[in-house]
Structure formats: C-alpha cells, structure tokens
Amino acid sequence: MKLMNKLKPCIHGKIETEEVDLYLTLAVYNFGFWFNGVKGFIILDDIEPVVVEVSVSGEYTIYSLTGNCSKEHITRLEWSLGIKEDLTMFHKLGIKDPLLGEFVSKYSGWRPRSSSLWWALVIGVCQQNASFIQGWRMLYNIIKLYNRRVLVGRTEVLLPPTPPDVVNNRALLINAGTGYRANTIYNVAKIFVGKELDQEAMVKLSPTVIEDKLKGIKGIGSYTARLSIILAFRKYDLPPIDRWLRKIISIVYDVPLRDAEKIWRHKWDKWSGLAALATTIALDAKPLSRALERIKNKQLVPIDKDKPTPLNLWKFYK
DNA sequence: TGCCAGGCGGGGT
DNA sequence: ACCCCGCATGGC
Numbered sequence: 001m002k003l004m005n006k007l008k009p010c011i012h013g014k015i016e017t018e019e020v021d022l023y024l025t026l027a028v029y030n031f032g033f034w035f036n037g038v039k040g041f042i043i044l045d046d047i048e049p050v051v052v053e054v055s056v057s058g059e060y061t062i063y064s065l066t067g068n069c070s071k072e073h074i075t076r077l078e079w080s081l082g083i084k085e086d087l088t089m090f091h092k093l094g095i096k097d098p099l100l101g102e103f104v105s106k107y108s109g110w111r112p113r114s115s116s117l118w119w120a121l122v123i124g125v126c127q128q129n130a131s132f133i134q135g136w137r138m139l140y141n142i143i144k145l146y147n148r149r150v151l152v153g154r155t156e157v158l159l160p161p162t163p164p165d166v167v168n169n170r171a172l173l174i175n176a177g178t179g180y181r182a183n184t185i186y187n188v189a190k191i192f193v194g195k196e197l198d199q200e201a202m203v204k205l206s207p208t209v210i211e212d213k214l215k216g217i218k219g220i221g222s223y224t225a226r227l228s229i230i231l232a233f234r235k236y237d238l239p240p241i242d243r244w245l246r247k248i249i250s251i252v253y254d255v256p257l258r259d260a261e262k263i264w265r266h267k268w269d270k271w272s273g274l275a276a277l278a279t280t281i282a283l284d285a286k287p288l289s290r291a292l293e294r295i296k297n298k299q300l301v302p303i304d305k306d307k308p309t310p311l312n313l314w315k316f317y318k
Numbered sequence: 319t320g321c322c323a324g325g326c327g328g329g330g331t
Numbered sequence: 332a333c334c335c336c337g338c339a340t341g342g343c
Contacts, residue, residue: 174339223326
C-alpha cells in the first residue's frame with residue numbers, strides 16, 4: 001500500500017471572466033467526485049499531480065506536491081477552462097443554425113474542460129461503439145477501480161490512473177466493463193509509458209498531423225483521435241463524426257450520409273470539432289432514435305433532469 | 319431473449 | 332476507395 005500523496009496549497013486567486021460560465025464549464029461531462037454543483041476539482045497534471053479547487057464564482061486554490069507554483073500554473077488553469085478562448089466566430093456561425101442555434105445563444109458561456117492527452121484518449125476509447133451512458137460508466141468504473149487518490153488540503157480527491165497504473169494492472173480494465181476496448185486502452189498506456197508520444201511536443205503540430213500520429217495506435221481511429229485532440233489540445237478543426245452525428249447531419253441538412261462531414265466542415269470551418277461536441281450536449285446525448293425525435297420536436301437544448309446527460313452526469317455518478 | 323450502441327481493424331471487392 | 336463483419340459489454 002502506497003502512502004497517499006499530499007498536495008499543498010500554493011496560490012489562491014480568482015478567475016475574472018465576463019464570457020465564461022464556470023458552472024456550465026465545470027458541470028458538463030463531469031463526475032460527482034470532481035464537481036458538486038458549487039465547486040470542482042481541475043486536474044492540471046495527472047502524473048505529477050497538480051489539482052485546483054475552483055468554485056463557480058471563480059475563486060480557486062492551486063495545490064501541488066511541493067507547495068510551489070508559478071504563473072505558468074495559472075496560465076494552465078485558465079487554458080484548461082478556456083477562459084481566454086474567443087468563441088465569437090463560433091457563436092456567430094452558429095446563431096442561425098437549425099441544429100445548434102438555440103444552444104450557442106443560450107449556452108455561450110460553456111467551454112470544454114481540457115484533459116491530458118493520455119486521459120483524453122481513454123475518454124475517446126470508452127465512447128467507441130457504446131452509448132453515451134455506457135461509455136461514461138466505463139470511465140467511472142476505471143477511476144473507481146484504480147482508486148488513485150491524493151490529499152488536496154483536507155479532502156481526498158480521486159485521480160485518473162496513470163499509464164503505468166494501467167500497464168501494471170491490466171485486469172482492472174476488464175473489471176470496469178470496457179470489453180474489447182481494454183486492449184486499446186492498454187495499447188495507449190504502453191505508448192505513454194514508452195514515452196512514444198509527447199503532448200508538449202505535439203502542441204505545435206497541425207491537427208491533421210496529430211490525428212495521423214494518434215491513428216498509429218492500434219484501436220485508435222479517426223473518431224477517437226479527433227475527440228482527444230479537442231480535449232487535449234483545444235484544436236477544433238477536425239470533427240469527430242460518428243454514426244450518431246453523421247445521421248443527424250444527414251437529416252437536418254438533408255444530405256447523403258457520405259457528405260455529412262464535408263457539409264459540417266464547410267458550415268463550421270475551424271469550429272467543426274467544437275460544434276460536434278456541442279451537439280451531444282444540446283441533445284442530452286440521447287441514443288440516435290431519441291435524438292432524432294428531439295430534433296423533430298425542436299428540443300435543441302438540454303432538458304433531461306431525471307437521467308444522466310452530459311450536463312448533469314455529475315449528479316448521478318459520484 | 320436478442321439486438322443495438324459516439325468505432326475499429328482486417329479482409330474482401 | 333469503398334463494403335462488411337466480428338468484436339465484449341450492458342441496457343432495454
């Protein structure tokens with residue numbers, strides 16, 4: 001049994017923003033152990049743990065192993081919450097859209113929360129060939145089963161497993177119900193243990209080049225690569241288009257399935273990836289047939305309260 | 319019970 | 332370039 005790492009506070013501060021809605025940003029696609037409706041934990045580094053406690057009012061405290069941090073930590077916090085991200089063009093493009101128009105105007109304060117490339121890939125793999133709810137349950141199970149914890153001040157906080165954690169205990173992936181995806185997650189973990197991918201070095205590469213690199217990992221295809229590029233790099237050029245979104249696009253814009261990506265990228269340009277992610281939130285990530293009903297009934301913003309959705313997953317999975 | 323769900327790779331044409 | 336199938340698992 002390893003001694004639990006203790007993180008010490010190093011900086012207090014307040015995020016000042018007019019544009020960003022921290023409640024939405026913390027709530028969307030989150031778990032109850034990282035967000036409780038009032039405050040959340042942001043993991044700036046999931047290997048050498050750096051964790052930030054943030055409240056929806058913007059007050060934050062950064063915690064690190066040494067108790068030392070630099071301005072760079074604040075920059076990284078703001079980056080991971082998209083505080084300085086200018087989505088004016090995205091909102092402008094979306095305002096009249098029959099699918100996302102209402103969402104982009106009512107939820108303009110939402111920003112994706114970033115994660116490490118390692119964890120972004122795990123998130124993507126868990127979405128493969130599974131419903132939203134099944135994929136997020138897999139992730140939840142993974143985090144709970146590996147049970148990696150740090151002490152943040154006086155609070156124990158769960159962290160995602162590291163790549164070595166996964167390589168050293170592959171069986172837990174199966175216990176987490178990931179099925180054949182366990183092999184892919186294991187492959188990804190080995191790549192990171194072998195330092196064959198360096199997130200820092202990849203930042204300056206183009207999304208297409210990053211996509212090709214990621215697709216070199218067995219089990220990582222275009223969808224997973226692109227989703228992870230959105231989450232890890234905040235590069236939104238390439239849309240992760242799956243069966244679900246492809247069908248939705250073909251219905252809404254009345255185009256053949258094979259033209260779905262083309263028309264989506266023509267419409268959203270360098271915001272194509274963000275728009276894809278936004279669509280899942282707007283439609284509560286309902287399975288396809290229900291999503292199409294929602295579109296027909298023009299229910300194009302989150303409405304579900306009693307079942308887990310991207311917006312309220314945190315209320316159900318604690 | 320059997321079928322399907324935010325994919326993917328391998329094998330066909 | 333396509334098309335098609337099997338793949339683990341859990342929910343309905």
